[in-house]
Amino acid sequence: MSSIGNGVGIAVLPDVFSYTDQIVNLILVGNPNETNEFVLVDAGMPNSAEEIKGMVQERFGEHAVPKAIILTHGHFDHVGSIAALLEDWNVPVYAHEEELPYLTGQKDYPPGDPSVDSGLVAKLSPMFPNHGINISSLVNALPTDGSVPFMPNWQWIHTPGHTPGHVSLFREQDGMLIAGDAFVTVKQESLYKVMTQTKEISGPPKYYTTDWDAAYESVKKLEALKPQVAVTGHGLPMSGEELEESFQYLVEHFSEIGRPESGRYVN
Numbered sequence: 001m002s003s004i005g006n007g008v009g010i011a012v013l014p015d016v017f018s019y020t021d022q023i024v025n026l027i028l029v030g031n032p033n034e035t036n037e038f039v040l041v042d043a044g045m046p047n048s049a050e051e052i053k054g055m056v057q058e059r060f061g062e063h064a065v066p067k068a069i070i071l072t073h074g075h076f077d078h079v080g081s082i083a084a085l086l087e088d089w090n091v092p093v094y095a096h097e098e099e100l101p102y103l104t105g106q107k108d109y110p111p112g113d114p115s116v117d118s119g120l121v122a123k124l125s126p127m128f129p130n131h132g133i134n135i136s137s138l139v140n141a142l143p144t145d146g147s148v149p150f151m152p153n154w155q156w157i158h159t160p161g162h163t164p165g166h167v168s169l170f171r172e173q174d175g176m177l178i179a180g181d182a183f184v185t186v187k188q189e190s191l192y193k194v195m196t197q198t199k200e201i202s203g204p205p206k207y208y209t210t211d212w213d214a215a216y217e218s219v220k221k222l223e224a225l226k227p228q229v230a231v232t233g234h235g236l237p238m239s240g241e242e243l244e245e246s247f248q249y250l251v252e253h254f255s256e257i258g259r260p261e262s263g264r265y266v267n
């Protein structure tokens with residue numbers, strides 16, 4: 001399964017580069033014209049390590065290695081290649097404290113819920129791996145003061161709901177938001193929309209989200225920051241008026257377009 005954006009990178013800002021690996025985005029933060037220090041946010045699909053290393057080298061030069069990997073959360077499509085990358089890169093990984101049990105082999109995520117949507121991706125979701133991974137030796141909790149290691153001027157924001165320890169990353173000075181799966185800009189349950197990357201703001205991917213009240217609170221928390229540019233875990237970047245209007249619409253209509261009407265994890 002891959003989308004039309006597969007293998008394509010977009011410089012959203014001079015220091016924020018979003019790369020689409022099949023269906024999921026990973027992000028390089030750091031301006032290659034100013035520094036060779038950068039951070040990787042999320043680690044893509046399984047079996048993508050070589051592709052990710054190639055992408056990193058293309059942007060930051062041969063032998064380039066990030067200072068750290070920051071995880072928005074631990075779902076398979078966001079940590080798929082992390083173990084393989086860490087074999088080559090001896091770098092620290094940071095995630096929210098409440099996400100650590102899924103990254104240290106203590107807990108598995110609940111299985112995907114196929115009943116939330118008629119779309120094919122939702123139907124396929126029980127086949128997605130839900131096993132937590134084990135990178136105990138390299139993963140750390142994010143600092144409690146809200147700062148993000150090796151990402152000066154950014155703060156992490158706890159945005160649970162999609163997973164217990166989901167975080168988003170925000171830079172106040174320019175309103176840049178890396179939202180992970182707190183909300184996304186493609187209707188991730190629909191294979192057609194994923195393939196064509198049709199832009200459409202949506203709540204977190206439905207088949208995986210287990211706490212819808214928390215997910216709604218998280219969306220409201222992010223909207224209140226009035227981000228100017230957003231890169232989400234799935235879909236294309238959004239900015240300016242389009243982002244503002246879509247985000248407001250999502251908050252006001254969350255019960256219709258965010259939350260599924262029924263499903264295993266809906267009360």
Ligand SMILES: [Zn+2]
Nearest residue numbers: 075162181208
């Ligand atoms: Zn996810």
Ligand SMILES: [Zn+2]
Nearest residue numbers: 075077181233
């Ligand atoms: Zn995802």
